[in-house]
Amino acid sequence: MPGGYTRCPFSYVMFLGTAAVVTLLIKQQKTKQQQEEYERSLPSLPVCEVVFVLGGPGAGKGTQCQLLQERLGGGNTWVHLSAGDLLRAERESGGELGDLINAKIAAGELVPSSITCQCIERGMIAAFQKNKTTKFLIDGFPRSHENMKAWEDTMNIHTIKFVLDFECPEEVLVGRLLERGKDSGRSDDNIETIRKRFKTHQESAVPIIDYFQQQGIQVHKIDSARSVIQVYASVLLLFKQ
Numbered sequence: 001m002p003g004g005y006t007r008c009p010f011s012y013v014m015f016l017g018t019a020a021v022v023t024l025l026i027k028q029q030k031t032k033q034q035q036e037e038y039e040r041s042l043p044s045l046p047v048c049e050v051v052f053v054l055g056g057p058g059a060g061k062g063t064q065c066q067l068l069q070e071r072l073g074g075g076n077t078w079v080h081l082s083a084g085d086l087l088r089a090e091r092e093s094g095g096e097l098g099d100l101i102n103a104k105i106a107a108g109e110l111v112p113s114s115i116t117c118q119c120i121e122r123g124m125i126a127a128f129q130k131n132k133t134t135k136f137l138i139d140g141f142p143r144s145h146e147n148m149k150a151w152e153d154t155m156n157i158h159t160i161k162f163v164l165d166f167e168c169p170e171e172v173l174v175g176r177l178l179e180r181g182k183d184s185g186r187s188d189d190n191i192e193t194i195r196k197r198f199k200t201h202q203e204s205a206v207p208i209i210d211y212f213q214q215q216g217i218q219v220h221k222i223d224s225a226r227s228v229i230q231v232y233a234s235v236l237l238l239f240k241q
Contacts, residue, residue, distance in 0.1 A: 045125050048134040048158045051078075052141065054209070055166030056201040057194060058173040058180070060224045060231060064166070065137045067232050072239060079127045083141035086119040087111065097122065113150035116141065121155060144204050148211065163212050164235065165205070166224040170198050 055061045065080035072078050090098045091105075097118060104111050120138060127133050142148040177194045212219050220238055224231050 045121065045128055046134055048124060048128075048136055049161050050135075050158050051137050051161050052163045052212075053137055053139045053166070054143075054163060054205060055222075055224060056168060056170075056173050056205075057197045058176040059166035059168045060228065061139045061164075061166055063228060064164075064224075064232060064235055065139050067228075068137060068235065068239065071236075077131075077133060078135045078137050078239075079133050080137045080139060081120060081123045081127070082139040083116055083120060084139075086123050087116060090119050090122070113142075113144075113147045114154060116147065117150045117154050142208055143201075144208060145211065148208060160217050162218040162220055162238065163209070164238075165209060165219055165221045166231075167221055168224045170195070172225050173198060 053061045053065055062080075062082060065082075068078050069080045087101065091101050092098065097115070100115060101111055104115070120141065124136055127136070142151060174191060174194050178191060181190065209219055222231060222234055
């Protein structure tokens with residue numbers, strides 16, 4: 001143009017868009033390399049016994065797992081691993097796997113089931129290295145067929161002893177979580193979020209429980225609307241059989 005050159009705004013926008021795509025591709029490649037390096041660094045784990053512990057929010061999964069861990073003595077005691085807690089711990093650890101999880105969340109993507117399995121495996125390895133335990137109560141996993149497929153793809157050497165499915169009416173769960181919310185400070189302990197979480201659990205739990213039964217894996221349904229001690233007595237019998 002006369003009097004000087006004026007850059008086309010459209011071309012500038014296209015340049016910015018291309019740069020953003022290139023940056024995203026570089027980040028994805030780096031994430032993939034980090035994941036491969038992490039997998040190569042994992043020490044070996046022997047064949048373990050696993051109990052999957054399922055149930056809606058507030059059903060008492062964590063409470064019962066903690067009681068079992070504390071009270072089932074012996075040289076090879078059961079260790080409680082919460083899938084949700086493991087993911088949160090990895091996010092805050094500053095390690096390679098935590099970076100992978102944070103990168104997925106920052107990109108607006110769901111954390112893949114394979115990464116959840118890696119968090120669980122890392123928890124199992126840490127417990128084995130600490131006290132040689134090979135028995136694990138895995139709380140809050142699997143929640144879907146995708147979760148289970150990832151487990152079968154990466155962790156299928158381990159023996160699934162059985163599945164605990166804690167059943168409790170919605171209104172009882174809501175009451176428990178609202179009471180917990182008074183002290184927990186958790187943002188998801190409000191009535192609207194609680195009901196959404198319960199609905200999500202109901203929609204995902206039935207298909208995965210059906211899948212276990214089709215595979216011949218024992219599913220023990222536990223009435224968790226009772227007191228903690230009553231529920232524990234029922235659960236303890238299963239481990240003593």
